[in-house]
Amino acid sequence: MFKDILPEILKHEGYYSNHSNDRGGETYRGIARKFHPSWPGWKIIDSEKQARGSLPRNYRSNHTQMEALVEQFYKSKFWDRILLDQVNDSSLQRIIFDAYVNSGGNGIKLLQRVLRDQFGKNIQVDGAQGRLTVAAINSVNPQQLFEAYKAARASYYNAIAKNGNEVFLKGWLNRLSSFNYQAVGISLGVAALVGVAGFFLSNM
Incomplete structure (x- = not known):
């Protein structure tokens, strides 16, 4: 069921965001850097920021590993934990x-x-x-x-x-x-x- 349900959750999370009022600060697919700084996806985001200078709101990474990293994160940190x-x-x-x-x-x-x-x-x-x-x-x-x-x-x-x-x-x-x-x-x-x-x- 996890793979069926995850897209329903992620549609509310969007892609890249760095909202000034969001206490989680910089986020990607709802993963807050402030609370999850060791998530491997941040290395990809940092390299893409360096290449582009900055990332626009709702920027979507096309890196081949990114979606798998997002899925692994939600499975281990949320679904399995409860x-x-x-x-x-x-x-x-x-x-x-x-x-x-x-x-x-x-x-x-x-x-x-x-x-x-x-x-x-x-x-x-x-x-x-x-x-x-x-x-x-x-x-x-x-x-x-x-x-x-x-x-x-x-x-x-x-x-x-x-x-x-x-x-x-x-x-x-x-x-x-x-x-x-x-x-x-x-x-x-x-x-x-x-x-x-x-x-x-x-x-x-």
């Missing part, structure tokens, strides 16, 4: 992945608070999504959790926008609105069994 392969529902995988990318541990704390306060789950609100948090996620109605978490994220964005982040609020909310719950369709195997059972029942 055990998203173990989350059963793909819509929840998407919105949790996006929250962790966009808000870090605060995105996970929001989820844990929703699970604790709205679903009665006895879990710690520590911003670390381990096996206990994943078990809690998988134990509740996925659509109800999705909608509650989406609402909690909207409230969070509105709250932090009051602390000098107003310029980002519209983008955050637009990003959030792009995620909607999609019920997992019936599998072909199950559909075949249902069809066979229906055939025999109708001919009894």
Whole structure:
């Protein structure tokens, strides 16, 4: 699922940016140099800056290794770290992945608070999504959790926008609105069994 979901996340991140109001400073594909200075992609960016003098906003590197470096970064630093392969529902995988990318541990704390306060789950609100948090996620109605978490994220964005982040609020909310719950369709195997059972029942 990671390879299917990552493009949905990256479409919100753009390419090269060095926004003066972004606390992460220089970023590429959402990877902030301030927080991830050892990412190998920065060597490529630096060489391209040196060759060009400067890079325009949303500049896209054509280096052959760049997209692989971006993918490896998001897999190891985000997807694997919060055990998203173990989350059963793909819509929840998407919105949790996006929250962790966009808000870090605060995105996970929001989820844990929703699970604790709205679903009665006895879990710690520590911003670390381990096996206990994943078990809690998988134990509740996925659509109800999705909608509650989406609402909690909207409230969070509105709250932090009051602390000098107003310029980002519209983008955050637009990003959030792009995620909607999609019920997992019936599998072909199950559909075949249902069809066979229906055939025999109708001919009894």
